[in-house]
Amino acid sequence: MMRKLPIPIALLALAAVACGGGTGDEPAGQASASSGGDAAAAKPLEGVTIEVAAKWTGDEQTNFEQVLKAFQDKTGATVTYASTGEDTGAYLGPRIQGGNPPDVAILPQPGLVQQYADENALKPLSAEVQAQIDQNYTPYWKELGSANGQVYGVLVKAAHKSLIWYRQSAFDDAGAQPATTWDDLIGKTAQTLSDSGIAPFALCGASGWTLTDLFENVYLSSAGPENYDKLSKHEIPWTDPTVTTALEKMAQIFGKKEFMLGGSSGALQTDFPTCVTQVYAQKKAAMVIEADFVAASLGQSGAEVGQEAQIMPFPKAGDTAPVVLGGDVAVVMKDSKGAQALVEFLASKEGGEVWAKQPGYLSPNRNVSPDNYPSDLTRQLAQTIISAGEAVRYDMSDLAPSAFGGTDGKGEWKQLQDFLRNPSDVKGAQEKLEADAAKAFKK
């Protein structure tokens, strides 16, 4: 008896170890059905139903539905919105395989455009949509949405990644000023802050992508857009001298433990958004280098954007003022008239300006006037995009194969973290980056 007693318990316990979590496939948030049916004659898409899938939920979804409503009012089509949840690939994959994709999908990474194009899951954009792209975007964006010689996607929503957020009171206490060049940032701003006894930077080293963002800004600025494009496609190796320059500049922060809150060891244990908390809630550091979405993490710290929470554009580390964007690409998955029309609307000045009036949206469309934005911050950000013109680039790590540019503990994330741990070995870091990149790009 004694021997047998534990076994059922043991088996039960073993079974209990395994647990699963289903990614909630929430019922599609219904966009309000088209109501204005009386002016049918003027509306070319009366009776057409379009399904659009994107990752947004909550406020972002509500804001997007406003844009869809404007489209419905204009064309008479009925648009339903389906939220894909965080993992867009996991949502779309089965629907593509099942032969029932949404009409329009908004992909969080341009890399997926290439992937789905290879699977023949995308429809080329119509001439009208391409005309909108030519008019409103620089050629770089057209190429970004292209695969195998066809234009499939257009960037409709941008995240601005070339920012440094700072805490006004820390700057006031130290008498520090925002910098416009990298040398001033290191030599004056950061030094002044450090001398006055506050850590200049809260780095989020545990979240590898924040380090790749930092690298991309320094690299775009110091090596220029052409080299940036080449490195993105791995046409030049990571052992290139331009990478050396960029890493050496980063080492000006990484190499000084008093420049980072907690030194490099502390920085490597801090993830995003803890670093934002360290600056604005705990007030232990003065600056955090990350994108516009930091605003969403200010939360309980009570720091108001534009008051205590200020931004400076990422300083020039070379000849180019860097503007690195992340963002979402709209693609057509079913060849219907409505789908092309919706993407055309999203890529147009008209659609962009409807969206721009909603909070938390930034348009990559250069013809969307900054006056449409509800807040000073986004106006300022939009201005930097417009003035950077041809030099705006997409987040490099998101363009790389995810084994290199998007996996925790692997590839670029890991190598930059190791570089933060040991910033004196620039050459070694470059060689390891190159080895990982070669492996990932080969596939």
Next chain:
Amino acid sequence: MTERLDGPQASGGGETSAAGASPGRTDPPEKTPTESTATESTATEPTPAGTTPSEKPRTGRVRARLGPSPTLAVLFLLPALLLLGVWMVYPVIYSIFRSLYDASGERFVGLGNYASIFTDSATLTTIRNNIIWVVVAPLVVTVLGLIFAVLTERIRWATAFKLVLFMPMAVSLLAAGVIFRLVYEQDPDKGVANAVLTTVHDTFSSSQGYPGARPRDNDQAPAVAQEDGTVTLRRPAELGQTVLIPLVGLPPDSVKDATPAKPAAATPGDGIGGTVWLDVVRGGGGTVNQVDAQEKGLEGVTVEAVSGGQVKATTETAADGTFRFTGLPAGSYTVRLPQSNFAAPFNGLTWLGPTLITPAIIGAYIWVWAGFAMVLIAAGLSAVPRDALEAARIDGATEWQVFRRITVPLLSPVLLVVFVTMIINVLKVFDLVFIIAPGSVQPNANVIALEMWRVSFGGGNNQGLGSALAIFLLVLVVPFMIFNIRRFRRDDR
């Protein structure tokens, strides 16, 4: 008909047996003999023999047909077999098949994926970590479980105590991971582990001075920080001179209440004077390397006068930051502030750093599973025959001997089950590592199961290598599974 009394008993139904027993009597109750036979035959014997009750069923043939017929058995087993086939056998076979192909699943690579498991340094780290886990965690869990079980056996509130220890099992591993991520936080204000360590440490030695203070980091600064943290004046001081040692790196607010700094008064011919102060003004401004009115002196800083490598005199600064050496022999002196002035306070251990991460996560694992082991072992312990222990005690064995020579051997089957179960469990460990290790140290803490997920779904997108890792893990687990199953079967006999 009397023999038929036995028949219904085989079917086991109480009511049927009552009905079966009645036909011998003159007045049958509700059921006629034929009815009872019919119910009985459908339940036990589908053969026509059952319809004509006689002595024959009493022979061995009944025993052979005691279980259900083979077709029925297959029918009953079918759902289980189907589920096992769909959810276990097919995936395993497909994984083996998939592991022979590359990331895209189109090119056959043979054993290439398995080769890369043993050549890639990242996966080798995961194997090393898994070995550490398997060696340490099951042993510690079992031993702790045994200790808890034996110690709680005889106390009054044993159940309550066991309940508390068993509680972590009720927490999901993911939640346990979140808890321990906080426990191991570096900042002692947040992390319990470091809060305990620093409290204990500070009880014995507390840090004083000005951690973080340093000279300005440029060529104009009169003082410079050495490798070891000592702050030295660049130019040697002559007798009769006064020197300035401006320091920065502290928030001006931290010395708000200190006395304003003053330049040292002129010194007689056999001395050296000077000032150590915080050369920072709140909000900026002030003259760099000059004592300004708002700037505060640093009190209690140890200052040394060094000549020819030897410390000739030591003094401390006054409230306004001034110090003075007197009665020095002729010569020039290097004035320095030893490192002890700036010693950083003890901040606990870097639990989540690359070195301690695996032991730290194992600690969390033990917290979760020790209670489980204790409950199993305690159950076993309650079944240990008391007389064996009593006999040993009467024979004069000490408590330790009783424990070592009687209790443990009698418990060994349970201990073995716990131990092997833990090994299987530990080989699959995933969630704790995933949650506790920060992204930057995850390569150092990585284990096979986590690597498998990372490589196939968590960004790596290489399900070929992922399948190979899964099969590798399966191969590691299988021997222990077989061992456990064989034990269970032996116990059943």
